[in-house]
Amino acid sequence: MSTTASAAPATATAQATTVTHADTTEAELLLRVLGALLREDVVGLRTRTTAVDHGDGRWLRLPADDGDALLLPVVEDGYQSVYAARLPLLTRESDGRELTTHDEVLDALGALADPADRGGFDAFAEECRQTLATMRLHADTADEVAATLATGTLASGTLASQRGADPADWTGLAGGLAYDTLAARLDHPVYPTARGRSGLDEDQLRGYAPEFHPSFPLRWIAVPHQDLTVAGGPAALPAAWPTPAALGLPELDRTHLALPVHPLTVGAPLREALSAAGLADRAVLAERPYLDVVPTLSMRTVAVTDDPTLHIKVPMATATLGLRNRRIIRPGFLADGVAGQRLLETVIAREPRFQGVILHADETVHAHAGHELLAALCRRYPAGLDHAVVTPLAALLAEAPGGRLLIDHLADRFYGGDPIALLDAYLRLLLDWQTTLFGYGIALESHQQNISLVLDHGPTGDTRMRLLLKDDDSPRVNAARVRATLGADAPLGFDDPRILCDDDRPLTDMFTTITLHLCAGSYAFGLARHGRAEAGTLLDLVRDRLAEAVERLGTGPGEPGATLRAQVLDAPQLPVKAMVSAGTLLSKERSGAADINKHYTTGPNYLLRTRGSL
Known part of the structure; x- marks a missing residue:
């Protein structure tokens, strides 16, 4: 960033000091978006700008190819960035026009980007739209969800745990699911659109997202024994794991094993995965759902309602923290999780002060059918946490x-x-x-x-x-x-x-x-x-x-x-x-x-x- 000039253009400053926003939700989102784009130096917001000072504070001036410039009002920050956005807007220098929506801001910045990157700005604008809708939904349902958590019931009405009005009394791993719900309604420290979930509508969010604390049954497919890799063998699977007969497929009991599927993956994503894995004609989707679960903060990982010490991680055909950050599970991820766990166990065995102090969930049991949407991890938490607060x-x-x-x-x-x-x-x-x-x-x-x-x-x-x-x-x-x-x-x-x-x-x-x-x-x-x-x-x-x-x-x-x-x-x-x-x-x-x-x-x-x- 170049040296500070003495004054900002009067047209921009005069309008910026009087800006108001009826939609505070969009303003809050835009502030975080602008802060992230500045931190990451998108189109040179850090390195190509000149700082200019006026009576209302500091602005950064970003020149445009057409001789115009964009002005960003900033304040000193210090957390991962020297400056942060202080008003939810960009201003055009030539006419003082304020850009106060994420669509306007990303259109203006995208015009300064390399043509090869402009599609990414359009994609991020859609990500912002999804996040804005989710934020508004969170605001509309805040009282409803708070009441659900305080009474200790799931959205379905099933008793989740004996919780009280004080969150410090929500103990055990069942209580931890309520803390997951609180966390899911909080913005990420860095990523501005973390509350958005790519491609999901309101009904899907209410039915499957952790911020609504729902419960739902898993879906399952029966996969031929020879096509399913199970770490430790089928005997290692949890007792809650269904047989094909329990799923209404008794004729497959001797030849197939069950693999869980998230309900949001059922449909085109599952059909495409089965086809890619060569299983379209040999794996069978059970019509009967089985095992009620509650979503954790990661959404693709769910806790078994009757046994919250058992979590099952299943892939999903959606994305969070970026449209390329898909919620899939590659088989290699499963093996790496086991290697990581074993490495930490080896260190703890050599460091007595961490024994019993650093705990680790067991993630050695998993299964996959050779495709990133056909996999599952069985996560078993340590015993003895029923009377402890366990919060992410x-x-x-x-x-x-x-x-x-x-x-x-x-x-x-x-x-x-x-x-x-x-x-x-x-x-x-x-x-x-x-x-x-x-x-x-x-x-x-x-x-x-x-x-x-x-x-x-x-x-x-x-x-x-x-x-x-x-x-x-x-x-x-x-x-x-x-x-x-x-x-x-x-x-x-x-x-x-x-x-x-x-x-x-x-x-x-x-x-x-x-x-x-x-x-x-x-x-x-x-x-x-x-x-x-x-x-x-x-x-x-x-x-x-x-x-x-x-x-x-x-x-x-x-x-x-x-x-x-x-x-x-x-x-x-x-x-x-x-x-x-x-x-x-x-x-x-x-x-x-x-x-x-x-x-x-x-x-x-x-x-x-x-x-x-x-």
């Missing part, structure tokens, strides 16, 4: 029934009413664990959805905090250091070649974008935004806890702690996910992203703040 990290800043944040309710029960004390305890554990893994050569893609906070009172009555992990199928692993620390027989049998690497840069990128930004920094900025403490105080807490964890690794020459200090704590800039660009705006050929979830730009290092700033 993604729910902590969500609004609970009654209007308070969930973290405030949990702080009341477990930390004397102090949410910052809860945050401090969580940061100590999280950063100790994740830096320890880094020392072994491992970085996890364990974001807010894949880690749950487990809170209860231990044998002495004191508050006990644990972390519950799942879905570790996409780590980054420095193979040489893992073998040096765990031995030549370390479990490194990953299917995806992108997982194993020969240096630390992929690990520090993942550590920064997932553990630091999403699982630590987002809570510092989020709690400050909600007025729980000053941003500077909270960022000091994050830096201090990370610095302590890094010191435990050792910071001498060549030691892992030195790498984290140089590339995270003291780095002038930090990697930032470019999720919109890689997920929707640009093709893989255009973005160069080998993995759309690990495509980066750069942003400020908020850990470098001077005491008293922010």
Whole structure:
């Protein structure tokens, strides 16, 4: 971005100071969209703009090829971006026209993009339209869903758990499903259209999306034994798994096995998958549904109503967090999840302080028929959590029934009413664990959805905090250091070649974008935004806890702690996910992203703040 000019064009500023928006939902969405496009430097919003100051604040001026310019009003931010949008608009410099809808904004920016990329802007506009409709639906149903959660019933009327009015009393894995519902109604810290679900209408959202806490029966297909791969063999499948006879297909009992299918996949997506797998004439879709389930935060993973310790992950023909981020399950993902679990178990066995403190769901049982829409993962959670609060990290800043944040309710029960004390305890554990893994050569893609906070009172009555992990199928692993620390027989049998690497840069990128930004920094900025403490105080807490964890690794020459200090704590800039660009705006050929979830730009290092700033 070039140097600051003295004044913004009067036409733009005069109109911007009087802008009003009757539709606040669209304004909220547009602010997040503009912030994401600025952070990712879409069409040069960061690098091709000139900062201009006026009485109402700072603007960024982006020149257009026709001699005109677009003006974006900004405010200092600091969380992954120097600036954030402060008004939900772009303004044309020539005539002062305000662009206040996502269609207008994306049309204007798309006109400045390479012609090869303009289709991506159209796709993102559709993604915004879907998200806007979903946000409005969330607002219209907020009271209805809050009442559902507080009474402990599913949308179908089936008793979900003995819950009360205080969310801090929603215990066990059944209570965790209610926290998933709260999280599903909260915006993602980075991705602006996370609440949108590609191609689903209102009835489908109400019937199958976690934000409505519905229950529904799974559909099933019977697949010939020889065409279905089951890890551990059919005997490893859960007791709840139906036989073909239970599905109304007794004639197939000896020759076929059942494979679950999400109801939204039934129809054309399933027919196409069966045809592609060569099973169109041999697999049979059962007319009889079986096994009532409740969607979790990931939607494609569902919990069994009668046994919420059993979750079943099934692929879906939809997308979230970008139109290219499809909710499918490739067979290799299943094998990589097992390898990731085994690797973590090996580390925990060597680190006594994490035993019984870092918990992991068992994901070793799965089945597939050789196609990304014909697969299932059986996730079994540890026993003994019935009296504990089990909430995904993604729910902590969500609004609970009654209007308070969930973290405030949990702080009341477990930390004397102090949410910052809860945050401090969580940061100590999280950063100790994740830096320890880094020392072994491992970085996890364990974001807010894949880690749950487990809170209860231990044998002495004191508050006990644990972390519950799942879905570790996409780590980054420095193979040489893992073998040096765990031995030549370390479990490194990953299917995806992108997982194993020969240096630390992929690990520090993942550590920064997932553990630091999403699982630590987002809570510092989020709690400050909600007025729980000053941003500077909270960022000091994050830096201090990370610095302590890094010191435990050792910071001498060549030691892992030195790498984290140089590339995270003291780095002038930090990697930032470019999720919109890689997920929707640009093709893989255009973005160069080998993995759309690990495509980066750069942003400020908020850990470098001077005491008293922010």
